[in-house]
Amino acid sequence: MQQKMKKVKVTIQERGEPKEIEIEVPDDGQxxxxxxxxxxxxxxxxxxxxxxxxxxxxxxYTYDINLPGLLYGKILRSAHPRARVVKIDASKAMARPGVKAVLLPDDVKGLFNKECRYAGQEVAAVAATSPDIAEDALALIDVQYEKLPFVVDVDDAMKPDAAQVYGDRKNVSDPRVREQGDVAAGFATADVVVEATYRCQVQTHVALETHGTVARWDGDKLTVWASTQGVFSVRDELAKYFNLPATQVRVITEYMGGGFGAKFGARPEGIIAALLAKKAGAPVKLMLSRKEEHLTTGNRPSSIQQVKIGAKKDGTLVAYQRSNYGTGGVAGGAGIPAGPYIYAVPNFRVEQRDVSTNAGAQAAQRAPGHPQASFGMESVMDELAEKLGIDPLELRKKNDPNKTRQKEYDIAAQKIGWERRNKTPGAGSGTKKRGMGIGSCTWGGGxxxxxxxxxxxxxxxxxxxxxxxxxxxxxxxxxxxxxxxxxxxxxxxxxxxxxxxxxxxxxxxxxxxxxxxxxxxxxxxxxxxxxxxxxxxxxxxxxxxxxxxxxxxxxxxxxxxxxxxxxxxxxxxxxxxxxxxxxxWVAGYSDTGVAGTQFVEVEVDTETGHVQMLKVVAVHDCGLVIDRLTAESQVNGGVLMGVGYALYEDRILDSPTGHMVNANLEDYKVVGAMEVPEIEAIFYDEPHRGVIGLGEPPVIPTAGAIANAIYNACGARVRELPITPDKVLTALAQTQRKEG
Amino acid sequence: MYDFDYASPRSVREAVSLLERRGDDARVLSGGTDLIVQLREGRRKAGLVVDIKEIPEVNDLSYGPRQGLRLGAAVPCYKIYGNETVQKLYPGLIDAVSLVGGIQIQGRATVGGNLCNASPAADTIPPLIVLGAACVIAGPQGTRTVPVEDFCIAPGRTVLQRGEFLLSLRIPPPLKNSGAFYLRFIPRNEMDIAVVGAGASVVLGKRRTVFVSARVALGAVAPTPLFVREAGDALAEKPVSDESIQQAAEIARAAARPISDMRGTADHRRHLVGVLTRRALEGAIRRAKES
Missing domain, CATH: 3.30.365.10 (Aldehyde oxidase/xanthine dehydrogenase, molybdopterin binding domain)
Structure with a gap:
């Protein structure tokens, strides 16, 4: 009997860019x-x-795995943003008592590259009887680098005379264009047009548990404990690298402390751990440090969006144009969803350019591309609403084709008390001012x-x-x-x-x-x-x-x-x-495609620029909720990651030296306990649809909603993330100058 | 982290003799919240770490109406803000010790260590300066006393000479109608290094409508914590008013010499000095009126 099939939409990654595709799955009529x-x-x-x-x-956790005779692996990393390893001498390291294995570029094929393209790229590795000895041994490896020109700033990298990250191609990719309708004709019919540029920083993943592996060989059988989001992807990659049948590799991850998209496959440090273990004839534990985590394990690419949007007097969107560029470092694109994010616009044209820089490669991060797109879109929607003299909520409801979100808007507005907000941004006396903002999201999750x-x-x-x-x-x-x-x-x-x-x-x-x-x-x-x-x-x-x-x-x-x-x-x-x-897995118990909206309230100290998060109302649908408590945890975590993205987190690369200056948790600021607002997670239950994923959606709309709330509070429009206090004050001063 | 020697002297003499013998190779340990991190990251080197916590004098926390507060160099923050006398008489100091690091850090970190680490952004130094505190330094020639505002000479550097270490701090007893206050600006709400810190102390007249004297000190806007004597002096004999407070804040703003770094721009810092000085003075006045 022929199996009945049905079509479902899923989101995949294509050249680092999220893409929604339709696939066929068995439909057993359950x-x-x-x-x-x-x-x-x-x-x-x-x-x-x-x-x-x-x-x-x-x-x-992987970090807690201790085995008899365990050695500790560490990786020597490029000290320069762009350099060629001319000579490498590890004789002193090898002579150091306690050092059991050293891996150099020429020892292994296809792992180390003598062409170093970012500060932090793997150059060599050691295994020793203690972490301190391993660290010592790294310092004893003598590397001669030929330093080469580099560029770490995305705008610098686009200049014609910029250092080339790769010799055989330009730093800036050819634009990928997507068009619908006739943009010029659309803008010609617009009563109101808003143009602005929005910028998002590079954010790193900052999983609580760093990347790491414990590798043990028993003859030709390899057992690996890994902090990974995919045990089978680690197994398959290791089996391929070591030319072993899949049956000879076992990967274990009983507990792991977060990945957010950066922990798939064996990755260089996983292969290095297994190689060191093989060479030393003893199990090896190789956990990355927080600094390595920031430098090398992935990040959310930056985004600079030049946006133009047009609407009729009544708020109907007629045209949208966006040119986005960003950097994913030495590898991976910086794409964001190719179209006007979540709102229906008949005529649009979007362009995407990826810019190479001498920085660690990007990796998928919780809703790749979406938070950037949402921040740009929700910000410009608010600016448009103001120019039109329409309530930002009404403008959204008018142009949002999603029926679920239409209902979620009403729930969120009621829960946060939308009618309480400043009708005139910045209204009210006193130095501390409160405001509300909206952001929304979509995701696959099948x-x-x-x-x-x-x-x-x-x-x-x-x-x-x-x-x-x-x-x-x-x-x-x-x-x-x-x-x-x-x-x-x-x-x-x-x-x-x-x-x-x-x-x-x-x-x-x-x-x-x-x-x-x-x-x-x-x-x-x-x-x-x-x-x-x-x-x-x-x-x-x-x-x-x-x-x-x-x-x-x-x-x-x-x-x-x-x-x-x-x-x-x-x-x-x-x-x-x-x-x-x-x-x-059978069809009929899960679905794909979710909608969510988040309304936030903030308080801005207009004298210092400090932003205090007060409340987030997060309304999401995820079909059938299996465990309401873990679902709420997903919303809490997503919101907080979004708060960090909006207000604090920023990978700062120093242009003159090419080094990251805040590769720690002291100056790379994530949200702490004192920054946590009241978060009300509300689920728009649709149990008949079956189970749909929720991990990513709550991070998406947070930054846009916060930017809009800050504007509503004090009249300062900050178009660049993270919205730090000095940016708030600068924007406030500009507003006051305009008024004065 | 590399290996180092560790010594735990029981007396001032023993400590001084160790420090004199090893010179720059020795580092003093009290809470260790700065030193251990710096050693681990290779930002400071030490062949010998001298743990002073076994020395009785450095653990002293006592108050007398004549001598004021004696604060041993190794008394951790939580003991200070847990002390009822300090709470009552030196709330300006409590402001600072309760926002150094986080709760766990405050269990170990000491005011003495904060001072000796000599960070321009150290939270406890501006309030110590405005409280008129003095450092009691032990050394080969006995002890000497240095006002807190003269203790730091450059980022990470102090007046301590070979063989010397900070024994304790002396804070004079609070005068009548006086109050002190410290606050800082950070992007988050805790666990950050001050972008700007401001401390102020005031002594008001009997009717509390006039300033008798005032002191203002700033953090994170110069190579060392900055005592802005002229800002306080400008308030003497002036009426307690928004105008006079604003004037003093302006003087502090002009005295600041901030730099731009990843924690804040010079412009933002200078602006914050004005806002924070005003708020610190307002806080100090409130306390003086409540005293």
């Missing part, structure tokens, strides 16, 4: 999750099951391709194995919740084992796809296992398997609940031994 009002665990606030293990230190195995033992215990990984989002907990719901047990009763390539395969945790990939696989597998159990139990209850229900720790006949057996009695009847079922 009815989905059923009546959510009858559910005991799904949709409730359930604390994550491994929370206690994490806060007590019992949970073992799932696919996950397998799982469920075992029901005779003693009633249940184990689920799935080769996904919990990157801090609560994956382990939602697996237990779905299993418990299906079997009528408690989430605590379920033994969940994840983060191991020995388990049934699952994809990487990126693009907000994990929940939508894993949940359907667990649902379908547990349904199959339950069916097996019912087949055994049904005859004893004088019923058909289809008549049985598992609930509250019992299996009973639906029409006559008095005919029941306790779960453990039921499983004791498994004469052929435990039930073990392998299942996989």
């Amino acid at each position: 009815v989905g999750w059923g009546d959510v009002t009858q559910m005991k665990h799904i949709g409730q606030h359930i604390p994550r099951l491994d929370g206690v293990a994490k806060v007590t230190g019992k949970a073992k 799932g696919s391709g996950t397998k799982a195995q469920v075992t029901i033992n005779n003693d009633g215990s249940v184990e689920v194995k799935c080769g996904t990984q919990d990157i801090g989002t609560g994956t382990k907990t939602i697996i237990a919740i779905i299993t418990a719901e299906e079997f009528g047990l408690s989430p605590q009763d379920i033994q969940v084992r994840i983060g191991d390539t020995d388990f049934p395969p699952s994809g990487g945790s990126g693009g907000s796809t994990t929940a939508a990939s894993v949940s359907p696989a667990i649902k379908s597998t547990t349904m199959l296992a339950k069916q097996k159990l019912f087949e055994v139990v049904a005859p004893k209850l004088g019923a058909q398997p289809a008549d049985l229900v598992a609930r509250d720790g019992k299996v009973f006949v639906k029409s006559d609940p008095s005919k029941s057996v306790a779960w453990k009695q039921a499983t004791a009847q498994l004469a052929d031994g435990p039930i073990t079922i392998q299942g996989e």
Whole structure:
């Protein structure tokens, strides 16, 4: 029989640029999750099951893995933003007692490049009996560099006489253009036009746990503990590099402390760890430092958007034009979604240019491209609303084609008290002024391709194995919740084992796809296992398997609940031994495409420029919410990352030296506890759509909403992130000059 | 981090003799929140680390109505803001010690260490200056006393000579109708290094409508914490008014010599000096009136 198919939209990365594509997936006509009002665990606030293990230190992260005879690996990195390694002498390092292995550029193929294109690029590596000795050994490696011209500033890099990052191509890519309708004709019909330039900085990922690997060889078998978002991608890359069958490489990630898009594949430091372990004949732990993390493991590219937008008097958008350029450093594009972000404009033209600079390569970061696009779009929408004399909320509602977001606007406006806002920006007396702003988002977040195995033992215990990984989002907990719901047990009763390539395969945790990939696989597998159990139990209850229900720790006949057996009695009847079922992702339990909006309130000290976040109302849809508590955590985390992006975080490269001057957490400022506003996470529940990812959306609209709230508070329009106090004051002074 | 020797002398004499013998190769440790980080990052070198915490005098925290406050160099911030006498008599000092680092840092970090680290942005130095504090320095020739405003001579450098270390601080007892206040500007709300810091102290007349005297000191706007004597002097005998406060703030603004760096531009810093000086004076006046 031919499998029925249906089309779904998913977001993929193409040349570093997010792109929405349509794919076909099997449509088995499933009815989905059923009546959510009858559910005991799904949709409730359930604390994550491994929370206690994490806060007590019992949970073992890659950093915590200690093995007999363990060595410590460290990487020597280019001291210059652009240089050629002319000579490298490691004899002193090798002679240092405690040093067990040294890797030099000529020792290994395709790993180190003698052409160093940014300060921090891998040059050599050592393994030693202690981290201090390893550090010492790095200092003993004598490298002679031929220093070459470099450029780290994106605008400098675009100048005709700029140093070339790559000899064989220009720093600036040819523009990628997307057009719809007739822009010139559109602007000709506009009553009001706004033109402005918006700038976003480079943001680094700053996962709490740095990148790192522990590698151990047992003959030709390689076992690796990695802080990764995709155990299978690490396995496949290592297997390929070492020319091993996939069966000879095992990757384990039981716990990991965040990745935000920068932890896929083995990466250079993973391969180096395995190479050092092989050379030294001993296991090697190689964890990056915070400085290395900032320099080399990825970042969100910058964005400079020259925007022009036109509207009719009534606020109807008629034309939009945008030229965006940004830098992803030595590799990767700086693209943002190619069109007017979330609003419908009949005529538009957008151009994208990527600029190479001598800086660490970009990597996907929580909603790649979207926060930049959202900041530019939401800012210009506000400027347009003011010029039109229309309430910014009304302008959005008029031009937003998304039906879900239309409802979310009303919820958010009511929750924050939109009518309380300054009707005239900067109105009111006193030095501290309050204001509100809006930002909105869209994302894909669909799932696919996950397998799982469920075992029901005779003693009633249940184990689920799935080769996904919990990157801090609560994956382990939602697996237990779905299993418990299906079997009528408690989430605590379920033994969940994840983060191991020995388990049934699952994809990487990126693009907000994990929940939508894993949940359907667990649902379908547990349904199959339950069916097996019912087949055994049904005859004893004088019923058909289809008549049985598992609930509250019992299996009973639906029409006559008095005919029941306790779960453990039921499983004791498994004469052929435990039930073990392998299942996989099926369509019908997940969906793709979400909408969200965030309204924020801030207070600005107009004498110092200090911005205090007061409140964020975040309304998002993510289909069926499996665990409301972990979903709220996703919103909290996304909002806070967005606050950091809006107000504090900035990778500062010093143009004369080419070095990052704030490669730490002292001067690279992330949000701390005292900066956390009241965050109200509200879910626009759409359980009939099934599970949809939520990890990325909440970061997207935050910066735009904050910029607009600052303007509403004090009348200072800051068009450049991060919105630091001096920029607020400069903008305020300009406003006052205009008025005066 | 490389290896170093560690000594924990029990007496001033023992400490002085160690420091004299090892000279620049020795570093004094109290809380260690600056020193250990600097050693780890290679920003300072030390062959010998002299932990002074076992010396009784450096742990002294006592008050007498005549002598004022004796604050040992190794008393951590949390002990200072946990002390009821200091809370009552020196709220301007409490302002500073409760915003150094974060809670955990305050458990270790000391005012003495903050002073000896000699950062232009050190939070405790402007309030010490406006409180008229003096440094008691122990050395091979016995002890000597130096006003806090003369203690730092350059970023990271102090008047301490070979064999010397900071023993304690002396803060005179508060006068009648006086008050002090310290505040700083940071982009976040805690755990940042001051972009600008401003401390002020005032002594008001009996009716509290006139300034008898005032002192103003600034942080992060010069190579060392800056005592702006003329800003305080300008207030003497002036009425307590917005106008006179603004005048003093203007003098402080003009006296600041800020630079632009990644933490703030010179223009922004200079502007903040005006705002913060005014706010510090207002805070000090409020306290003087409440005293």
